[in-house]
Amino acid sequence: MKVAKPITNAPPLPLDWLIHNISYEAYKEEDRHNQVVYEKGIEIEHVRVDFSKSNQIAGLSDSDRYDAVIFIDAVNSMNMPNDFISRSRIFFSGKAYKIVKVIPCYATSNSVYHWEIEVV
Secondary structure, X not given: OOOOOOOOOOOOOOHHHOOEEEEEEOEEEEXXXXXXXXXXXXEEEEEEEEXXXXXXXXXXXXXXXXXXXXEEEOOOOEOOOOOOOOOOEEEEOOEEEEEEEEEEEEOOOOOEEEEEEEEO
């Protein structure tokens, strides 16, 4: 499941910056009971998970919401799928997150330089 490494003049994201590992379960479909079905999970090594916290106020209650951006490098990250799918699941530090946005980033070629995955 490794992606071919792109030829680019831009250096990869530094390996010492990619300090996390995640598990990725690709969204497959919804079954007849409207339950989401996922593909078998894969472990992706050498990624970076950066969290942000926001406070949401709804009526008389408020709550904290934790979002994250996951950086996955085309060169230094290991065991990546060919593509990342919105609605898929990411597991990190024992918690499940849902992919809401996939941003493929390009440097100087038509090959992906790195991905920025937004999760909630």
